[in-house]
Amino acid sequence: MTPPDAAPLVELRGLTKTYGEGETATMVLKGLDLTLEKGRMIALLGASGSGKSTLLNILGTLLRPTAGRFTMLGQELFGADDATLTDFRNRHIGFVFQFHNLLPDFSALENVIFPTAVREGVESAQARLRGAELLELVGLADRTHYRATKLSGGQKQRVAVARALMNKPDLILADEPTGNLDSVSAQQVMELIKVVNQREGTTFLISTHDERIAAQCEGRLEIRDGRII
Ligand SMILES: Nc1ncnc2c1ncn2[C@@H]1O[C@H](COP(=O)(O)OP(=O)(O)O)[C@@H](O)[C@H]1O
Ligand SMILES: [Mg+2]
Numbered sequence: 465m466t467p468p469d470a471a472p473l474v475e476l477r478g479l480t481k482t483y484g485e486g487e488t489a490t491m492v493l494k495g496l497d498l499t500l501e502k503g504r505m506i507a508l509l510g511a512s513g514s515g516k517s518t519l520l521n522i523l524g525t526l527l528r529p530t531a532g533r534f535t536m537l538g539q540e541l542f543g544a545d546d547a548t549l550t551d552f553r554n555r556h557i558g559f560v561f562q563f564h565n566l567l568p569d570f571s572a573l574e575n576v577i578f579p580t581a582v583r584e585g586v587e588s589a590q591a592r593l594r595g596a597e598l599l600e601l602v603g604l605a606d607r608t609h610y611r612a613t614k615l616s617g618g619q620k621q622r623v624a625v626a627r628a629l630m631n632k633p634d635l636i637l638a639d640e641p642t643g644n645l646d647s648v649s650a651q652q653v654m655e656l657i658k659v660v661n662q663r664e665g666t667t668f669l670i671s672t673h674d675e676r677i678a679a680q681c682e683g684r685l686e687i688r689d690g691r692i693i
Contacts, residue, residue, distance in 0.1 A: 498692050576630060
């Protein structure tokens with residue numbers, strides 16, 4: 465018997481996603497297969513509109529697929545109820561989006577710990593400690609108490625990476641995380657992702673249009689015509 469630990473992080477089989485119904489129905493994912501092993505750092509490529517964000521949102525359990533098999537850490541998630549998906553997401557998944565989505569009037573530290581504080585209903589000392597450690601990891605120890613509006617684009621995105629790491633996720637889904645950054649800031653974010661990937665063993669799936677970003681990943685997947693090619 466295979467120990468549960470040997471299960472890939474993610475397995476998708478014959479996954480489809482159709483938006484809308486009837487005449488306006490659009491099938492974006494058309495029977496997609498994907499296996500993602502733990503600890504990897506993989507680029508997700510594909511033309512604009514090919515379904516990268518759709519796939520990342522499905523993997524993040526924010527969006528339900530239409531059909532197919534979807535297991536993560538050996539757990540079947542297709543058709544799972546909302547409570548199960550929310551719990552799974554909180555335990556295992558972190559997100560970094562193209563637009564950092566920081567709360568402008570909150571400090572860097574408050575932004576990092578906010579989702580955890582909301583979930584736990586309390587801003588614990590432990591959360592503040594972990595938040596401060598993460599800001600140090602992302603090179604922003606000296607910006608801990610700066611309001612988000614006082615940070616540069618690259619610094620905000622590094623805060624977003626720290627926020628994504630707060631609950632020690634197994635998988636971070638990054639949807640064009642450098643798409644809105646100048647090349648120097650983009651490279652800093654990539655260096656950070658590499659450090660986190662190596663030091664914490666966090667798996668990253670990073671959608672991008674940028675060949676320089678993809679070239680720094682261990683592997684690449686490309687969506688074309690609704691499938692991984
Ligand atoms: N909520 C939605 N309703 C209907 N169509 C959508 C929705 N979200 C995305 N789409 C369509 O699905 C396709 C894939 O979109 P998306 O996953 O955002 O691609 P990408 O991230 O690769 O640019 C596009 O044609 C887009 O217009
Ligand atoms: Mg997209």
